[in-house]
Amino acid sequence: MTEQAELGIICVECGCGRRTWLRDSEINFTPPERLVGRLRCQGCGSRDVSLLRPWKAALNDPLFGEATFKIEVWNDAGMRLEELVATSSGSIVAHAAYDAALIARPNRYITLRQRARVLRKSRDG
DSSP: HHHHHHHOOEEEEEETTTTTEEEETTTOOOOOHHTTOOOOOOTTOOOEEEEEEEEHHHHHHTTTOOOOOEEEEOOSSSOOOEEEEEEEEEEEHHHHHHHHHHHSSSSSSEEEETEEEEEEEOOOE
């Protein structure tokens, strides 16, 4: 029995950062090699997606090791997100990326969030 038949899942990953998890029954038990160029990203609609092997998909389960920290650049009013600088699942890496973003983008409103909670921000507002 192959690994795909045992695990029964495929991870479709796009350059926009979105991951989609498909069961083998949703793709009619088609081998991943035959799906290249046929699947679309559900977020941006691009066909330029990569397929993770089933064993890698199991290791990258969305509920385990999720990138919960985000470094974001906001507009001057702090109401609209302009840029997602980085994401991380580790707090030390996230704080280092936040410090680097402050240096690279002076006078910008930058936040470090852990899911919905704001841990650090470059200005009060």
